[in-house]
Amino acid sequence: MIKRCLRETDLAYRYGGEEFTVILPVTTTADGLVTAERIRTEFKGEDFYPLPGRAVPVTVSIGLTQYKIKEDIKTLVHRADQLMYQGKKKGKDRVFCET
Numbered sequence: 321m322i323k324r325c326l327r328e329t330d331l332a333y334r335y336g337g338e339e340f341t342v343i344l345p346v347t348t349t350a351d352g353l354v355t356a357e358r359i360r361t362e363f364k365g366e367d368f369y370p371l372p373g374r375a376v377p378v379t380v381s382i383g384l385t386q387y388k389i390k391e392d393i394k395t396l397v398h399r400a401d402q403l404m405y406q407g408k409k410k411g412k413d414r415v416f417c418e419t
Contacts, residue, residue: 379413
């Protein structure tokens with residue numbers, strides 16, 4: 321579902337049990353927000369069926385950040401993770417971005 325929302329140059333990876341990392345090369349924050357909202361909306365429109373006949377709505381919380389020159393990957397991922405958790409704390413089903 322995530323890959324349907326991405327360009328050919330973008331990459332998506334499972335990062336944890338229910339966490340994913342999406343890399344959008346050469347993308348502004350504004351364009352990243354458009355993609356993040358597209359992903360969030362795509363999930364909102366889908367029902368998941370963990371058991372036959374039982375639809376479960378799914379929400380998506382997204383932390384959006386940009387790579388900073390000479391930054392190590394661990395710092396970048398930690399920042400994105402913290403933004404995602406801020407979104408969850410603010411009510412879930414939202415994109416949270418650095419300002």
